[in-house]
Amino acid sequence: MLSRFVLRAGAIAAASTLVLAGAATSASAHVTVSSPDAKPGGYAKLVFRVPTESDTASTTKLVVSLPKDHPFAHVGAQVKDGWKVVKTTEKLAAPVKVGDVTLSQAITTVTWTATGAGVPANDFDEFALSVGRLPEGVDSLSFPAVQTYSDGEVVQWVDGSEAEHPAPALKLAAAVTPVAASSSPSSSEDSSDPLARGLGGAGLLLGLIGLGLGLRSRKPVGAGTSESGKAQS
Structure with a gap:
């Protein structure tokens, strides 16, 4: 079930990236x-x-x-x-x-x-x-x-x-304006490149999914210690 969830999340992220890429291409063709x-x-x-x-x-x-x-x-x-x-x-x-x-x-x-x-x-x-x-x-x-x-x-x-x-x-x-002129290069690039923002968002989403799966599959430390203590006694 978890595998199907990961595959579905990946597909959604990939589709979103393709949509953003298409929008960026269309916007640049002026x-x-x-x-x-x-x-x-x-x-x-x-x-x-x-x-x-x-x-x-x-x-x-x-x-x-x-x-x-x-x-x-x-x-x-x-x-x-x-x-x-x-x-x-x-x-x-x-x-x-x-x-x-x-x-x-x-x-x-x-x-x-x-x-x-x-x-x-x-x-x-x-x-x-x-x-x-x-x-x-x-x-x-x-x-x-x-x-x-x-x-x-x-x-x-x-x-x-x-x-x-x-x-x-x-x-x-x-x-x-001075505010716009002093904006950091990274902010300027991010605001002018929707594709880069889309790719970053997709990567963050997949990273969070992976973190959640890792936490769910890890056995609680307290439970393992308790079982060990019973075996020794």
Whole structure:
């Protein structure tokens, strides 16, 4: 009976781990933006990571929208083999001062279009921009995007906390609070890796089960001593 209990507990733990692994994989398959040097008031390299979430089609087009409320005075696009890049300039609703420059128009979208096969099924690629100046007094910047597949499917990466496909968002370095900045590396890794937490929980569960079995199978010390005393008498 105990053996069946151990097997059942192990199966439950393994199934839970697989579910968590699937959730982690799904959560990581978003279009994201990161930067190695983004700071308010400065220039930065923005890197958009684009996964192809299809088993049969490839990504053939990516359109990234830049913030109109915080426009960039400078936008440079990475030159990529196999891709054509187009920057679209738009007149702003009202002039915006960026550093020492007042902008009445700005680049609002950057479009990469594949001239070849694009990003293959189940693979990813990265598309980079050099922008500046970044706004000050802003926690993060949002970059809505549109991803087009070779089979005609179009995925809208938009703003909204409940969006199925959330827009890429960049958190500016100087906007990080002292508490968050002083968090221990282990805490940061644990909070950003649900799979690691799931594996740790499963291991703890199996360890507790093993401890319980060991305690149940051990003969009480007092009982053994009493029987020995009777035999000697």
